[in-house]
Every structure is written in C-alpha cells, then in structure tokens.
Amino acid sequence: MTPEINKHRRPMLIVLHQERSTPGRVGQILMQKGFALDIRRPALGQKLPETLADHSGAVIFGGPMSANDNEDFVRREINWVDIPLKENRPFLGICLGAQMLARHLGANVYGNKDGSVEIGWYPIRPTRNGRLMMKWPSMVYQFHREGFELPHGADLLAEGDLYPNQAFRYGKHAYGVQFHAELTRMMMQSWVVRGAERFTLPKAQPGHLHLEGRMLHDRALKAWLDGFLDHVFTEAS
Template sequence: MSDRKKPVLIILHQERSTPGRVGQLLMQKHFPLDIRRPALGDGLPETLENHSGAVVFGGPMSANDNEDYVRREINWLDVPLKENRPFLGICLGAQMLARQLGAKVYGNHDGSVEIGWYPIEATNNGRMLMKWPSMVYQFHREGFELPHGAELLARGDLYPNQAYRYGKRAYGVQFHAELTRMMMQSWVVRGASRFTLPKAQPGSAHLEGRMLHDRALKAWLDNFLDIVFDEAG
C-alpha cells in the first residue's frame, strides 16, 4: 500500500519557494505532494480527510502581520488540530501554530537574530523522542512563546524555544533542515542584507557550516518526518 498514500499538504509562502528536502524525503517515503501558496491566492481544504497531513513552511512575513492570508492561514491551523492530523510547522509555520494556540511571537529586545548555524539542545522529552542534531541552520528574527500545554523538545540560547509538540501529532520547529545546497546558496545571496544584524553570521559561515553540520541535520530530518507522519497515509 506504500504507493497509495494520501498526499501531504505543502503550504509555501512565495512564488519561488520549494519544499526542498522535506518534499524530496516525503516523496521517497511515497507521499504525493499537494502544494498550495495562500499568499498567491490558493485556497486551503476545509478538511484534511483526503491528506496524510500538512507542512507549513517559512517565509519573510511575520505571524503578527495583518494581511488577510496570514490571518486565514493561522485560523486554518484549527483543521489539523481538531482532526488530529499530522502537522509540521517550520519557522514561520511554527510561529503560526504558536499564534493559533494563543502564544506570542516576538523578536528579541536587543534585536539579536539567528541567521546561520547555532547550537540546540534536546530536552528530556526531546531525547525520549529521538536523537537531535547539535547544530542547526537558522534564518529568523522572531521567535515564539511555548504554547500552553505544549512539550518543549529542543532549546537554544538566543531563542530558547526551538522545537515543540502539541498533542500527539502537531510539531513546530524554529530551524531549517529542509534547505538543499542550491536553496542555501540562494538564501545567502538574497538575504545578505541581514548578515549585519546583531548575532547574524556572514554568508561564508553559512556555507562552511553546511559542510560540517548538514549531514547530521539531514539524517535528523529523515527520522523526524517518520515520527511526524507515522501511520499516516
């Protein structure tokens, strides 16, 4: 039955965005992809009964923005939560899930960002779930409060809440494991203006860090997707 799984709903936020390695790994696991871009007018399903779950990716906008599509997307997250369907929010997606659950999304008071490679540490709950990488790739200037009732799975220094689980099937991660080499090179070029922000790393450190840390991050992502979409299909 592995070739008859229901598609995973993929929610992207820019015209040129791709699901990167998340998409590649899901397809290797025999999940078709249903790609939607709400920011460009795509609708979202009223139910996930025809999907194996959903992944909401990052983007340059904020979960605090007042654009209609941002509000609608945050409100829509009630669908996977109520239906107890597998859900993964990445960066902006994790922040949107936090907003849906009543938590705040914020930037650090000193303006510090995480743009580059930064260490994380799994909590006891995180270690019971799986093995976590020690260094992860980040590209954000806002973080989130841990939603009430959520389990913290991994923490960081500049932004303490790095990964969490709400209920049994909803996950949010602040960092980016989905970037292919081509995606990272594009981000380094297009995001260069942000490398002067407090605590940001220069572009060369992004690519050098990839050589050192990406293999472990990719292995984590492969295993993590198995956990998120366990028994889905």
C-alpha cells in the first residue's frame, strides 16, 4: 500500500551519500506521516538548497566517509547545517550526519585511541533529558569507527559505553544520533555482506550477531524511531 502524501505539507529534505543509498525506514515512516521526500546526494554533485523555506525539515544520513575528511562536499555539508539552525527548522543527523552537526557546532569527531568500534548491537542509556522526552530502546544498531564530543550548549539524550555520546539535542529543533534505527532487514543484510572486513576491528561483532540481534531488539528500535520522528518533526509542515 502506497503511503498517502499530504499535499499541504512541504517535502522533507533527505541527504544521502552514496548512489545506491536509501533513507530506509526513516523515509518509509516519513512518507506514512504524509511527507514527500526530496532526495539529494551532494557526494554526486547535487546541490543542497540555500534555504529550507520550501521544506518541512532535513535529515542527513550516514556514509563511509568521515566528517573530518577534506572533500569539498563534506565541508559544504558541514557548513550547510547552518541553514536549518539559523532558520530554526527541524534537523536530524544520523551517524555521519550527527558528526557533521557536532563539527559545525565546534565539537571534535574522533576515533577511540584503542581502535575500538561499534559495529553490531550495543546498549545505550537515556539521560534524564532523554527520559523526559520519551522511552528509549535498551539496544541499538551501530556501524561506525568515530564518535563525537558533545557540542557546547547541547543536551545529551542518550549515552553508551564505548562512545559516550549517542544522541543529543541542540536548541529546540536540531538532533543528532550516532546509531542506526533506519535499517530495513534488506539493508542490514547488505551492510553485513559489504562490511564484513570490518568485523575484525576491536569490539566489532561478527555478522551473524547482527542478524540475530535484529530478531531480539529491532521491534523496540523501530517503535522508538516512529515516536522519535514525531518528536523531531512535530511542528513540521
């Protein structure tokens, strides 16, 4: 069944970083909520809008690159984050997108000195601010080698063990999350196949645990995502 798009709502800007990347469940849920998706891929030369006046908000997704890279499109995206912040429009950064938000706000993006990564399922804990906001899942899916410092003035919403800053809010409408709630089963299977060489990194989990963990933890993660998107984009139109 095709979701019914609300023609009175402005589209949601979706920023992806590879030719075959999709917005996964984030895109599916936003469409179910009545948003059309305006998908842009700056890494492939597509431009981002100079204002979000014609959009309900923006989501920057993850990717294999680093927010510390010197590629022009990475620097442009980090600078572009100033637009939703200045215009007070809803913004969500996921993994790389969260790291770009942190970089824009003056925080460092870093890898752990011991080389440890989060690739697989890992526990998180909501902070007091996070608990006041909503109920959080106890386990989330991760696929990253870098994390971010908490930007000055930001509220930490969830924390973890290997990488302490897992979700934060800046101002009223900007959010960053380190983990991946957007993966469909097909996306996860693809990531497990294409990312298998990373499973030997310190603290990474073998591929079979990714799929087994999905059976145990994904229902709660999906329910959280639905509610979280309502919270982030509650005033979007």
